[in-house]
Amino acid sequence: MAIALGAIADDFTGATDLANTLVSEGVRVMQVIGVPDEDTDIGDGDAVVVALKSRTNPADEAVSQSLAALEWLLVQGAGQIVFKYCSTFDSTMRGNIGPVADALKARLDAGLSVICPAFPANGRAVHHGVLYVHGLPLAKSSMKDHPLTPMRESSLIRLMEAQSAGRVGLVPLQTVRNGREAIRARLAEIARDGRGYAVADAATDEDLRLIGSALADHKLVTGGSGIAMGLPANLRTAGLLGAASPPVLPKARGRALILAGSCSTATRAQIARAKTPWPCRKIDVDRIAEGEREAMDTADWARAQPADRPVLIYGSADPDEVAAMQNRYGSGRAGAMVEAALGSIARDLCRHGFSRIVVAGGETSGAVVTALGIKALRIGPEIAPGVPWTEAQGGMPLALALKSGNFGSETFFEDALAMLT
Ligand code: ADP
Numbered sequence: 001m002a003i004a005l006g007a008i009a010d011d012f013t014g015a016t017d018l019a020n021t022l023v024s025e026g027v028r029v030m031q032v033i034g035v036p037d038e039d040t041d042i043g044d045g046d047a048v049v050v051a052l053k054s055r056t057n058p059a060d061e062a063v064s065q066s067l068a069a070l071e072w073l074l075v076q077g078a079g080q081i082v083f084k085y086c087s088t089f090d091s092t093m094r095g096n097i098g099p100v101a102d103a104l105k106a107r108l109d110a111g112l113s114v115i116c117p118a119f120p121a122n123g124r125a126v127h128h129g130v131l132y133v134h135g136l137p138l139a140k141s142s143m144k145d146h147p148l149t150p151m152r153e154s155s156l157i158r159l160m161e162a163q164s165a166g167r168v169g170l171v172p173l174q175t176v177r178n179g180r181e182a183i184r185a186r187l188a189e190i191a192r193d194g195r196g197y198a199v200a201d202a203a204t205d206e207d208l209r210l211i212g213s214a215l216a217d218h219k220l221v222t223g224g225s226g227i228a229m230g231l232p233a234n235l236r237t238a239g240l241l242g243a244a245s246p247p248v249l250p251k252a253r254g255r256a257l258i259l260a261g262s263c264s265t266a267t268r269a270q271i272a273r274a275k276t277p278w279p280c281r282k283i284d285v286d287r288i289a290e291g292e293r294e295a296m297d298t299a300d301w302a303r304a305q306p307a308d309r310p311v312l313i314y315g316s317a318d319p320d321e322v323a324a325m326q327n328r329y330g331s332g333r334a335g336a337m338v339e340a341a342l343g344s345i346a347r348d349l350c351r352h353g354f355s356r357i358v359v360a361g362g363e364t365s366g367a368v369v370t371a372l373g374i375k376a377l378r379i380g381p382e383i384a385p386g387v388p389w390t391e392a393q394g395g396m397p398l399a400l401a402l403k404s405g406n407f408g409s410e411t412f413f414e415d416a417l418a419m420l421t
Helices: 012-024 059-075 097-108 156-163 173-177 180-192 205-213 231-237 265-275 285-289 294-303 319-329 331-350 362-371 412-419
Strands: 005-009 029-033 047-051 080-084 113-116 124-127 130-133 168-171 197-200 220-223 255-260 280-282 311-314 354-360 376-384 387-392 399-403
Touching: 005 012, 005 059, 005 231, 012 029, 012 047, 012 080, 012 362, 012 376, 012 387, 012 399, 047 059, 059 080, 059 097, 080 097, 080 231, 097 113, 097 156, 097 220, 113 205, 156 168, 156 197, 168 180, 173 180, 173 205, 180 197, 180 205, 205 231, 255 265, 255 331, 255 362, 265 280, 265 311, 265 354, 265 412, 280 294, 285 294, 285 319, 285 331, 294 311, 294 331, 319 331, 331 354, 331 362, 354 362, 354 412, 362 399, 376 399, 376 412, 387 412
Parallel strands: 005 047, 005 080, 029 047, 080 220, 113 197, 113 220, 168 197, 255 311, 255 354, 280 311, 354 399
Antiparallel strands: 029 376, 124 130, 376 387, 387 399
16 A cells, blocks of 8 residues: 655654654554665555664765665655654754755755744744744754754754755745745745745744645655644645544553663653552663673563563663763763663563563663564554654564653653553
């Protein structure tokens, strides 16, 4: 069955964010991890979001991964492609957003493409082509100090002209608010002027929906997750998408497991709350470093716990302890040891009846999904803003909730599991 919409996201949690937005619009969505191949099972998805890890790679690698994902999406029948990047336009003056957009546009022969990272629910708005984060221009927001992509320029027009081959025009907010036809007329004017991209101003969800409504015939749309809000309605009007369908919960009802690698405040509060009622064990980083069987011992311990209780396993620690571990073993290695341990524990326990798994931490989620060999996830209902239940495709029933560290309230773990009982 052909898919109606294909998306390429430059990181894992960004892909989930976009998938979640499409699910809220009643679309059946699959998320695929990494460049898919012929074995990747996308079930009955109407839209597929490919999650790459291409935000900070060398630009040529990001381009080749994105083009490989695009070829696969085209084979699946996708008639419209969304290139999803962060709502803070995370990139450097050399890329990777510009080079990837240029390459996708050239392959699709797409003509003019819109640029719109606005995400009003998270305080990201575009005004006069300038990106604002909670009212501050991007280059004055905390993004100016980002360790990998420090943002020192706030004008999306200047950012995109520096990174890409195309010149960039603007659809001002007033034009956006004048509606679909006014937006289309302005886009046509920018294209006639020989420009390859158009930044669209947006400050509300309604603005994003109006912009989306004007993009029905765009082969490539680029932006944050918000730009996707208005696209499913076009596809329905064109008869390419069925009626809105509610998201389906995963079927798995086996033993429950929480794996936490995030050291964020929210995750530590969630662990503190779950520790009392549930069997719980902390990963001992020193034992891993000494070559002990820490992961296997922890998995043995988990299997021995009462089968009707969720089991909590975590590496998470407060900032002092994390700093001590990083001093002792190096910052990369300390984190990698915990990620590898949680990955192999997940693999072992999945073979032994655990099939409802909540993972806390972005990198940790990536490590667990990779260790489990999962290639695709069907996106289910939302547990907390930005975090859906998902079901792994192509094996035994397996429910996964993959939470970015700082997401969710203190009761997140119990709320998640309560949805599946
Ligand atoms: P978040 O989403 O909060 O950023 P991540 O999983 O992306 O969470 O990152 C947390 C990192 O911290 C992971 O690499 C994890 O392995 C590492 N980590 C977890 N526990 C410890 C610990 N006790 N000492 C050092 N690093 C740790």
